[in-house]
Amino acid sequence: MADTALHPGDYGAPPIGRVRWTICLMLFLATSINYVDRQVIAILKPTLEQSIGLTEVQYGYIVDAFQIAYGIGLLAAGRLMDRIGTRIGYMLVMAFWSLSAMGHALASTAFEFGIARFCLGLGESGNFPAALKTVAEWFPQSERSLATGIFNSGANVGAVLAPLIVPWITLRYGWHAAFLATGVFSAIWIVWWYARFRQPKEHPKLGDAELQHIYKDAAVEMGPQVPWGRLWGQRQTWAFGLAKFFTDPIWYFYLFWLPSYFSAKFHLNLSHIGLPLIIIYNVSAVGSIAGGWLPAPFRKLGFTQQRARLSAMLVCAILVVPIFIASSVNSVWIAIALISVAAGAHQGWSANLFTTPSDMFPRSAVGSVVGIGNMIGSIGSAIFAFYAGHVLQLTHSYASLFTIAASAYLVGLMILYFLSSGLRSAEIAA
Template identity: 25%
Template sequence: MAQVARKSMTIPLKKPTRARFSILALLFIITAINYLDRTNLSVAASSIQKDLGLNQVTLGLIFSAFGWSYAFMQIPGGWILDRFGPRLTYAVSLCTWSITTLCLGFAKNFAGFFGLRLALGITEAPAFPTNSRVVAAWFPKQERAMATGVYTAGEYVGLAFATPILFWLLSNFGWQMIFIVTGIVGILFTFVWVKYYRDPKYSKAINKEEMDYIREGGGLAENAGEKHKITWSEVKQLLKYRQIWGISFTQFSVASMLYFFLTWFPTYLVQEKHMSFIKAGFMGSLPYIAACVGVLLAGAWSDKMVKSGKSLTVARKTPIITGALGACLIVLANYTQVPGLVIAIMSVAFFSQGMAATGWVMVSDLAPTKLVGLAGGIFNVAANLSGILTPIIIGIIVQKTHSFTGALIYMAVLALSGALSLLFVVGKIQRLELKE
């Protein structure tokens, strides 16, 4: 018996599989598609305006339509996620927003574009809550910030590297082809998602050792695919937690700078800093690359702190607060006209914004287990309110003062406020519990 026991003790332990990183690759690609489909209009806008005879007001309304419906549908989108689970929710969302994008290539007038942009906001609404839910299920807490950083980097990678392809399509085939190609890409990737995504307990790619690793690290592997009936009592409880409001305000503050870069940045370079369109187009891509690096660095830094024994509160807050404070440096661009220096300052600011953009990991860490989707919806409402307000507020400031100086100060004040919210409102980072 002793000999048998000794032999059994020599049996090597199986190594955990790494199926979670294949899942992360899926999230990265879908997020890149998501941002291409919401920003491709900016590339096509001038040609659309000329072909359809749209004025600046009607074009602005078309731009804003996505933000209104997207923000409005965040909480319902989170509820849908909690009700039907991530696999079905993402499949339907990705397919329907891609079909909507494809249809934009055949729009003939203002009403068509406005209605389809509203539909795009509705259909994309569950995307980021689903990302957060999937990361909470597939990744232990010591890897969760890294995972959040990787899929968030998909936003910037798409904007930095795919935009030249969209301009090539525009130049060679017309603005319609931008929407047709990006729509078809999303539709095709829906089949990839359905084929390869499974919640951990249903996945054939994961072994027991990886499942144990995720579960022991605080991942929600066991109940990732559970469908919950959400009661109004639970919703009210969630809304009473200051932590949810604190991280949501921080996200609003940080996302405001993102929307500056998505909307006003090219105009700022041309009108305020007097760069040519060619120079603005080339040099303007550099801050997006910097932001991509920033979000990946912040995720890796946060997880490294968790692994080294730092508290979850310190590990999650430190990169975001550091990034928010660094983003305040954007005001330095008010004091130079040198193009290279302007781009360097903007790159530092957007790098810092990228670091602060990993706030989704706190949704995974804080939200009650059965309300991760709903909490993500609330969080994303705050982010996308900035998408509605920031372009309008900056436009008012520039119109009244004939300068972007006040706009950069406005964004710096918001970034500072976001850092203070994390410091003094959110408190300890730990999973919130619902009362029975």
């Protein structure tokens, strides 16, 4: 009977409130800034090839520097969020990554870009552990995949803003200025977060009904503090991490090599590269939100929460498969359509995959599990970036890269399902 008071559609029930969705908006904007900073170098790659003689192999090494640092940072970032909390922790990591992004303007060689990229990877590693821990703190389990899908769609908005902003700044003020421009957005967000973010119990604008709604699963989810080393022995940790290992590299391939792909195959220059990327990442934003929503209709069919999540991920994995022909098509619009669907499906997959740690672990361990899993994903991304740089330098063909992308999600889903026994909760002794 008590639960009926939490639903605004019931007779006489008070409205739940929407403060938690304002928090989700803040996460969305932080992720947008994160991806603008991350994608600047990808858009400028053809420009840097001309201005500093950057090669495919060198570019692969620069991407590797980011991925290696990202993986190292994730080991600490998740634990940092669990230890000091997201209010201070999120501000610290954003300040560090923003300064690192602006530091690219000082680079003039591939080695110097590698150093700047390494620092950027260390800073940006904190975004997703912080955001996912915030979702676990501010949303009940039933809303988390949608909240994750919404904030994760910020990655696509950032990827859309970058091709709008970076070419315009570069053509007028030079590529150095393009790396400096995003620092303003970071400074505004940091002030806003510090002023407005609190834990649910401490938030001055959060009503009792919404607080009860947020914490309705808390009794079974909070759990004890879990030693970090113990998480490495859990099958569920490795299930999440290996699913990231196989699928994270594909997203980074899109992010860091699509401008080069369109330039090499369809001869699109800096003035024309924006439209394909804008279309792809707008579709990706829709895919992120739709993927987060997708478990809901499966739940209405009577599926359990775990089975609904896995079914949504299967749909997304199947939608990626046609991308294997992207290297052989001769129409830029067919290529855009194939990559748009695949990128949107990736984001739908990601919205659900990011939610699985909070499905399988107590809230006190979510940040650490996300950090471990993302670190494993970064290892896969570094290996793939090394491979991509060398194969493109030798063959100038994207065929094997798109073939790997087409199959990675089905492989990742099988590993996730069997290792986690269908997303079963981890059994962690106190």
